[in-house]
Amino acid sequence: MDLSAINPALLIASLMVAATPILFAAIGELIAEKAGVLNLGVEGMMIIGAVAGFAVAVESGSPLLGFAAAAAAGAAFSMLFVIMTQLALANQVASGLALTLFGLGLSALLGQSYVGIKPPKLDTFDIPILSEIPGIGPALFSHDIVLYFGIALTFVIWSGLKYSRAGLVLRAVGENHDAAHALGYKVMRIRILAILFGGACAGLGGAYISLIRVPQWTQGMTAGIGWIALALVVFSSWKPLRTLLGAYLFGGITVLQLNFQAAGVAIPVEYLAMSPYLITILVLVILSADKSGAPAALGRNFHASR
Amino acid sequence: MIRLEKRSQPSREWSIATPILAVLITIIVGAMLFSAIGKPPFEAIRTIFWDPLFGEFAFYYRPQLLIKAAPLVLIAIGLSLGFRAGVWNIGAEGQYIIGALSGAGVGLAFYPIEGLYILPLMVLAGAFGGWLWAMIPGLLKVKFGTNEILVSLMLVYVAEQLLASMSLGLLKNPEGFGFPGSRNLQQYPSAHNAELIAGTGMHLGVVAALIAVIFAYILLTRHRLGFHIRLAGEAQRAARFAGVEPNRLILFCLGISGALAGLAGLFEVAGPAGQVSIDFNVGYGFTAIIVAFLGRLHPVGILLAGALMALTYIGGDIAQSNLGLPSAAIQVFQGMLLFFLLALDLLTNFRIKFGKSEVA
Numbered sequence: 001m002d003l004s005a006i007n008p009a010l011l012i013a014s015l016m017v018a019a020t021p022i023l024f025a026a027i028g029e030l031i032a033e034k035a036g037v038l039n040l041g042v043e044g045m046m047i048i049g050a051v052a053g054f055a056v057a058v059e060s061g062s063p064l065l066g067f068a069a070a071a072a073a074g075a076a077f078s079m080l081f082v083i084m085t086q087l088a089l090a091n092q093v094a095s096g097l098a099l100t101l102f103g104l105g106l107s108a109l110l111g112q113s114y115v116g117i118k119p120p121k122l123d124t125f126d127i128p129i130l131s132e133i134p135g136i137g138p139a140l141f142s143h144d145i146v147l148y149f150g151i152a153l154t155f156v157i158w159s160g161l162k163y164s165r166a167g168l169v170l171r172a173v174g175e176n177h178d179a180a181h182a183l184g185y186k187v188m189r190i191r192i193l194a195i196l197f198g199g200a201c202a203g204l205g206g207a208y209i210s211l212i213r214v215p216q217w218t219q220g221m222t223a224g225i226g227w228i229a230l231a232l233v234v235f236s237s238w239k240p241l242r243t244l245l246g247a248y249l250f251g252g253i254t255v256l257q258l259n260f261q262a263a264g265v266a267i268p269v270e271y272l273a274m275s276p277y278l279i280t281i282l283v284l285v286i287l288s289a290d291k292s293g294a295p296a297a298l299g300r301n302f303h304a305s306r
Numbered sequence: 307m308i309r310l311e312k313r314s315q316p317s318r319e320w321s322i323a324t325p326i327l328a329v330l331i332t333i334i335v336g337a338m339l340f341s342a343i344g345k346p347p348f349e350a351i352r353t354i355f356w357d358p359l360f361g362e363f364a365f366y367y368r369p370q371l372l373i374k375a376a377p378l379v380l381i382a383i384g385l386s387l388g389f390r391a392g393v394w395n396i397g398a399e400g401q402y403i404i405g406a407l408s409g410a411g412v413g414l415a416f417y418p419i420e421g422l423y424i425l426p427l428m429v430l431a432g433a434f435g436g437w438l439w440a441m442i443p444g445l446l447k448v449k450f451g452t453n454e455i456l457v458s459l460m461l462v463y464v465a466e467q468l469l470a471s472m473s474l475g476l477l478k479n480p481e482g483f484g485f486p487g488s489r490n491l492q493q494y495p496s497a498h499n500a501e502l503i504a505g506t507g508m509h510l511g512v513v514a515a516l517i518a519v520i521f522a523y524i525l526l527t528r529h530r531l532g533f534h535i536r537l538a539g540e541a542q543r544a545a546r547f548a549g550v551e552p553n554r555l556i557l558f559c560l561g562i563s564g565a566l567a568g569l570a571g572l573f574e575v576a577g578p579a580g581q582v583s584i585d586f587n588v589g590y591g592f593t594a595i596i597v598a599f600l601g602r603l604h605p606v607g608i609l610l611a612g613a614l615m616a617l618t619y620i621g622g623d624i625a626q627s628n629l630g631l632p633s634a635a636i637q638v639f640q641g642m643l644l645f646f647l648l649a650l651d652l653l654t655n656f657r658i659k660f661g662k663s664e665v666a
Contacts, residue, residue: 040455080645083649084645084648084649088648088649088651089310089652089655090648090649090651091648091651093455094389094648095648097396097595097644098641098644098645098648101592101637101640101641102641102642102644102645104637104641105635105639105640105641106634108632108633109343109637109638112634223463224459224460224463227456227459227460228460230456231453231460234456268471268475270471271467271471274464274467274468277461277463278460278464280456280460281442281446281452281456281460281461284446284452284457285446285450285452288450288451288452
């Protein structure tokens with residue numbers, strides 16, 4: 001065992017990379033849940049984004065085009081959830097599960113010819129001056145542009161929810177859809193947009209796994225990250241900045257256990273590999289006492305009867 | 307304009323018709339999908355749905371039908387009780403693995419002693435293992451209000467890692483020349499869940515599945531607890547007034563579904579699979595969710611749905627070897643079925659009215 005082989009700067013850099021897919025998926029789901037929609041299909045939308053982003057990036061040679069395609073594919077796939085829950089008024093839990101099961105199968109089918117291919121590499125974007133700080137500079141400020149976009153998006157959503165009128169309306173729909181409807185807001189339209197946004201974010205997160213984090217395409221490669229993102233929304237009690245914190249925490253755990261595996265710690269590999277899931281459960285237990293942040297209409301379908 | 311009007315009671319006719327309609331639509335869309343990936347659509351559909359039952363080699367596939375349907379029905383029956391009560395155990399895959407591990411563990415501990423008591427002990431251990439694994443989300447939900455969906459799902463990944471660890475370590479066959487995987491229980495008569503009638507595929511798991519169907523039917527239609535389960539799912543407030551204790555109901559639903567999933571795992575590992583290995587689980591725990599919904603959460607419906615799903619598994623295998631249909635195509639097919647089913651449920655709960663509506 002040689003823990004000194006773990007380089008802290010490298011650890012932080014890989015932590016940020018590991019956290020980004022979770023962050024994208026969680027922040028998208030947060031918006032959907034704020035609008036009162038519980039979409040358990042995050043895992044499915046992520047893996048559709050992963051395969052679509054990978055395919056487009058490989059075919060076009062442009063990773064950024066791949067990310068754009070992944071967002072579009074994630075949103076398009078979440079349209080299925082829209083049809084199920086907003087138009088056909090089906091149970092949200094069951095529909096979300098269906099989305100995940102279907103997405104895992106469909107992505108495996110679509111990705112068959114892409115197994116074993118290397119995707120084009122996305123250049124790193126060195127933030128001027130900051131990235132030249134010795135030690136932490138390259139670790140913190142020398143990543144790809146998509147990673148920074150994720151962080152920026154989190155702050156935009158935080159301020160949007162807190163200060164803008166649109167954020168207020170979104171929250172109103174999630175807290176009490178009948179009252180929002182009575183005030184003349186288009187509950188269904190707002191929810192559909194929130195679900196599509198969630199799908200696009202999940203797609204981006206998925207593509208980040210297949211294009212940057214791994215980077216290659218394998219069947220079922222999201223390996224529960226979509227579910228961890230769902231847990232993260234609860235963990236952060238529906239607050240965007242806490243989501244960022246949580247994503248980095250989970251990213252840290254993932255990277256740390258991988259480093260332990262590489263360093264040959266006396267704990268068997270399988271037990272290290274289950275640690276992110278166990279810690280997710282633990283965190284859920286500790287934080288689930290506080291449900292004050294949960295949108296009141298979460299998971300309830302809206303039907304304007306009169 | 308099309309307008310929806312909520313029915314005061316779900317339509318009985320539609321609730322029976324929608325699963326059939328969903329299957330038909332899935333077959334049509336599935337055929338379109340198959341032709342889109344360059345496979346002959348009619349031949350593919352015939353291979354999946356007809357050949358396993360009436361084709362040239364049907365004598366070989368028919369027993370397989372029972373072998374595949376048994377775990378699906380067993381797990382789905384347990385899940386359906388919870389789904390009815392609004393308790394969402396979606397980690398049956400994990401409970402299935404743990405049931406298999408604990409059952410096989412007990413059997414292997416006795417090796418090479420022979421005795422009639424060994425298989426019954428394994429069955430108990432399997433059910434207990436699954437029950438215990440499901441009690442984790444159950445107790446966490448009751449004590450701390452933790453979301454059972456997320457916890458039960460996280461435990462699937464934990465169970466998968468545990469399975470890998472066991473088949474590489476503790477339960478590894480000492481005479482296996484270093485290959486991963488346990489001793490083959492099929493070669494250990496006292497622990498082997500053999501076919502009751504040779505060549506039919508009828509093993510103890512099939513019997514257990516049938517008993518579970520009958521048990522669930524009686525529970526739901528004739529027993530107070532079954533009434534409470536239905537009441538809690540349909541009208542939570544009314545359930546409280548009727549004296550239903552939500553916590554006990556949660557523990558019961560999770561416990562029974564865990565125990566049944568554990569049983570399914572044990573019968574599989576001691577019978578058709580034969581050994582604990584890294585790739586022992588094949589997703590029955592997730593497909594059982596589709597089976598439960600396709601069967602309308604009704605025991606008899608689940609029995610039929612389980613048989614149909616087993617058919618798509620076997621037919622999918624045949625289509626894979628005969629037509630080169632990718633295995634993922636069957637997964638897509640099954641996922642699509644759940645979609646159409648849930649969407650068509652609209653017809654059960656709402657009336658569709660045509661004509662100008664007055665308010666948006």
